[in-house]
Amino acid sequence: MKIMQIDVKVGRPEAESAEVLVVTHCEGEGLHKQDGAAIDKSLGGALRDLLQSKEFEGKAGETLLYHTHGKIPAKRLLLVGLGRKKDLTLDAVRQAMGYAAKRVRQVKAGSFTVSVPAAVPKGQSPVEVAQAMAEGAILGSYQFTAYRSENGAGKDVEQMTLLGQHKGQMRQLTEGVRRGAATAEAAVFVRDLCNHPSNVMTPARIANEARTIAKDEGLTLKILEQKDMEQLGMGALLGVARGSHEPPKFIILEYNGTKKKEERPVVLVGKTITFDTGGISLKPAENMEHMKADMTGGAEVLASIRAAARLKLPLRLISILPVAENMPGGRAMKPGDIVKTLSGKTVEVQNTDAEGRLILADALAYAQRYDPAALVDIATLTGACVVALGQFAIGMFGTDQRLKEQVRKAGVKAGERVWEMPLWDEYFEQLRSDVADMRNIGGRGGGMITAALFLSKFAGDGPWVHIDIASTDWSERERAYVPKGPTGIGTRLLLQYLIDRSL
Numbered sequence: 001m002k003i004m005q006i007d008v009k010v011g012r013p014e015a016e017s018a019e020v021l022v023v024t025h026c027e028g029e030g031l032h033k034q035d036g037a038a039i040d041k042s043l044g045g046a047l048r049d050l051l052q053s054k055e056f057e058g059k060a061g062e063t064l065l066y067h068t069h070g071k072i073p074a075k076r077l078l079l080v081g082l083g084r085k086k087d088l089t090l091d092a093v094r095q096a097m098g099y100a101a102k103r104v105r106q107v108k109a110g111s112f113t114v115s116v117p118a119a120v121p122k123g124q125s126p127v128e129v130a131q132a133m134a135e136g137a138i139l140g141s142y143q144f145t146a147y148r149s150e151n152g153a154g155k156d157v158e159q160m161t162l163l164g165q166h167k168g169q170m171r172q173l174t175e176g177v178r179r180g181a182a183t184a185e186a187a188v189f190v191r192d193l194c195n196h197p198s199n200v201m202t203p204a205r206i207a208n209e210a211r212t213i214a215k216d217e218g219l220t221l222k223i224l225e226q227k228d229m230e231q232l233g234m235g236a237l238l239g240v241a242r243g244s245h246e247p248p249k250f251i252i253l254e255y256n257g258t259k260k261k262e263e264r265p266v267v268l269v270g271k272t273i274t275f276d277t278g279g280i281s282l283k284p285a286e287n288m289e290h291m292k293a294d295m296t297g298g299a300e301v302l303a304s305i306r307a308a309a310r311l312k313l314p315l316r317l318i319s320i321l322p323v324a325e326n327m328p329g330g331r332a333m334k335p336g337d338i339v340k341t342l343s344g345k346t347v348e349v350q351n352t353d354a355e356g357r358l359i360l361a362d363a364l365a366y367a368q369r370y371d372p373a374a375l376v377d378i379a380t381l382t383g384a385c386v387v388a389l390g391q392f393a394i395g396m397f398g399t400d401q402r403l404k405e406q407v408r409k410a411g412v413k414a415g416e417r418v419w420e421m422p423l424w425d426e427y428f429e430q431l432r433s434d435v436a437d438m439r440n441i442g443g444r445g446g447g448m449i450t451a452a453l454f455l456s457k458f459a460g461d462g463p464w465v466h467i468d469i470a471s472t473d474w475s476e477r478e479r480a481y482v483p484k485g486p487t488g489i490g491t492r493l494l495l496q497y498l499i500d501r502s503l
């Protein structure tokens, strides 16, 4: 999908020519003096009538299309509901723009114009509002058509114009759009990578994506091949990859946006299983195709470093992707096998389907060599996360209060909220093994917690946060700006954290 171009300018909506003019409205409010009323006047009171007859009320998710018949320069007017003013959040704005962009595409318009809403969420600056608007529009119009002979969903909306009221706003709106376009573009990239089937998006292909990014953005790239991993002693990652004909990869990308060479970096680690069959502990057939998205974490840290470089964020950032395919096979790891991890600790593999924590164990241990200022891993790690949190909250664990708070706040801003879970050492008794330092499953109860606790044994002593996105990485239905299928959720969370950190 080509990312929509977004332009910012000063203008009066009633005077702008446009294929579609989008007007946002809060439920239960009168027409806003500045834009609503001026448009209404030119249309001979049509807006007032629509509101009075309750044909359009301004409820969240509501849209109404109106042909202007030349009464204003814009051909069509699209009313979009923001919901109640008192409940207005950045995410309500993002969602409204998602609905708007989809409706614009439905009517086969290639572009639209929208003013910054008259009502702005409490405590939010124009930068944040413009960012949310850009994100909603780009993410809402997402479609994955790479393998369709006919473009069933309709052609992409190519351009959006964001209208500000006065010149003084321009700098902030432009900055917001710049950030929003970058974060949304990153999430779109993740959705694409996860939508591609596993016969295309193999470990080798992921390595190629990393090569392209490194070349385009001028990043330092290192790719460890199987023999390098053998030399280093990454027994856990190698164990997971054993059943597959696709050789594993270990990808390290580095971006330095600071002048200081010696600044301690933020290190992001993403689980990159290009397909998770479960291995010898084979998964049931139903919904197994979702496991092509078991690489969401890796795609997200890849997209994040690309976006950080494009935004020229002033920080040092390293993204690490342990990449493998989890397959059964003649050489596959078997329940009871013991692997030696890069850290030296041994693990009894009681269930080959708990593979994410194995590849992450080696990646987190590898991350220690960078002495991270903050270490964040993100993974579609446990089915237990889905059970515990449903589809709207992301699981978060961590050792550092400040880092956890930063991630939590970024989640609220991004509309990708995390919920903290306990990382108490008491749970470790569930991970004890009779034959090795630990086992890779924790038995019944607290599955998301025992997985996180397992990781903590490899995450070192510095600030660390673990994010379990198994709950949100795949959506069963289409929402305002979230498609059915791979969602890319977690990408904007990571990026917002990086943006806020470098401000």
Ligand code: BES
Pocket: 276, 278, 294, 351, 353, 354, 355, 356, 380, 381, 382, 383, 384, 386, 441, 442, 447, 470, 471
């Ligand atoms: N990739 C899965 C977790 C998952 C499940 C992600 C559903 C997204 C949706 C992971 O590798 C896995 O299979 N975990 C097992 C662990 C168990 C064997 C301890 C699980 O959760 O069932």
Ligand code: ZN
Pocket: 276, 278, 352, 353, 354, 355, 356
């Ligand atoms: Zn698994």
Ligand code: ZN
Pocket: 273, 276, 294, 353, 355, 356, 380, 381
């Ligand atoms: Zn998995």
